[in-house]
Amino acid sequence: MQDVQNRMDGRGIAIQRVGIKDAHLPFLIKTKEGGFQQVLARICFTVALPEKYKGTHMSRFLEILMPWSQKPLAEPEMESMLEEALCRLDAHSAEVSLSFKYFVDKKAPASGRRSVLDLDCCFTGRKEKGQPxxxxxxxxxxxxxxxxxxxxxxxxxxxxxxxxxxxxxxxxxxxxxxxxxxxxxxxxxxxxxxxxxxxxxxxxxxxxxxxxxxxxxxxxxxxxxxxxxxxxxxxxxxxxxxxxxxxxxxxxxxxxxxxxxx
CATH class of the missing domain: 3.10.270.10 (Urate Oxidase;)
Known part of the structure; x- marks a missing residue:
């Protein structure tokens, strides 16, 4: 089958960020105690598109995300995810943002009753080829x-x-x-x-x-x-x-x- 996205484009405009937005996947976020917390993440995942190409390959973003959603995640894993995107999508830069609710333990100051407080959190990673x-x-x-x-x-x-x-x-x-x-x-x-x-x-x-x-x-x-x-x-x-x-x-x-x- 023809790869339409890989066709040449003559308009001379490189796109800074192109990819998927508002994808939702479960992720495992590493905790301070050494374990992980399962969250539902809202994802924006993009790469830079050279001016010569008509489009990027949208399916590859989810192909990259799916395996990583099943492993405890912190900075090293996000960098590996972006490195994979640079390679598979032949891009010079990539960015991924994960927004999620994270729960922290709270102990009431007088009664000592325990509960959990939800925090709105976001991990964002940006990477250029060859750079940290x-x-x-x-x-x-x-x-x-x-x-x-x-x-x-x-x-x-x-x-x-x-x-x-x-x-x-x-x-x-x-x-x-x-x-x-x-x-x-x-x-x-x-x-x-x-x-x-x-x-x-x-x-x-x-x-x-x-x-x-x-x-x-x-x-x-x-x-x-x-x-x-x-x-x-x-x-x-x-x-x-x-x-x-x-x-x-x-x-x-x-x-x-x-x-x-x-």
């Missing part, structure tokens, strides 16, 4: 924030809300990336109080009072996270967004920051 992979970790971490101004001016109480920090990190090639569990703990510690899926009455009292004793604006939270991220060994770049889902306004409070580290 550039890996990017993304994690959205929820927490509680309590308004310092509300506490200061009110006779009693202060408004609080659920908040989220969206963090994207890239490390230098010779440095191992931080585990999802450790990044989530680092970020949530900068809010007014952590969030727990399961709380008994004694826990609710504990976290309410903990937040009241630790009021922070969205600017405070962002700056405190930035200071912590700067301490991570081998970090090359980060992007950070903090958003408070305000309880007394019909809009959110928002702050963002991006930094490259030498």
């Amino acid at each position: 992979m550039q890996f990017q970790l993304g994690v959205d971490v929820p927490f509680t924030s309590l308004c310092p101004c509300s506490k200061e001016i009110s006779a009693y109480g202060a408004h609080n809300q659920r908040s989220v920090a969206r963090v994207q990190l890239r490390f230098r090639p010779e440095t191992e990336c931080i585990y999802i569990e450790d990044l989530a703990a680092l970020v949530e510690a900068q809010g007014s109080a952590p969030i727990y899926p399961l709380l008994k009455r004694e826990d609710e009292k504990f976290v309410t009072e903990a937040a009241y004793a630790n009021p922070k604006f969205v600017e405070d939270i962002l700056r405190d996270i930035v200071l912590e991220l700067r301490q991570l060994k081998g970090l090359a770049w980060f992007s950070l967004e903090c958003e408070n889902y305000e309880s007394i306004h019909n809009h959110n409070a928002y702050a963002a920051h991006e930094e490259s580290l030498v």
Whole structure:
């Protein structure tokens, strides 16, 4: 049968990224404890297409993904996946992004009841032929924030809300990336109080009072996270967004920051 994709194209336009998007497959994500967690990943997988070719071979992306979806996955496996794409699709660059829910263990602060908190996460790998992979970790971490101004001016109480920090990190090639569990703990510690899926009455009292004793604006939270991220060994770049889902306004409070580290 004729290979139409391999026909010559005379328009002189190289396409930077072409492939598949919104594919869904189960993946096994390596955990800090040395095991793995099964997740459902939403995938975008692309390569660069030279100007001389009419199209890429879409079926090969899934052919590459299927075996890797059955093995515990972290940075080395993603780099091997991209190396396979460069070879099989005769490309000079490739990129794959896996978005998924990851669950971390939480222990209620007073009762000790255990539960799991879901985090929106993303692994992104970018690789050029002959170069090391550039890996990017993304994690959205929820927490509680309590308004310092509300506490200061009110006779009693202060408004609080659920908040989220969206963090994207890239490390230098010779440095191992931080585990999802450790990044989530680092970020949530900068809010007014952590969030727990399961709380008994004694826990609710504990976290309410903990937040009241630790009021922070969205600017405070962002700056405190930035200071912590700067301490991570081998970090090359980060992007950070903090958003408070305000309880007394019909809009959110928002702050963002991006930094490259030498």
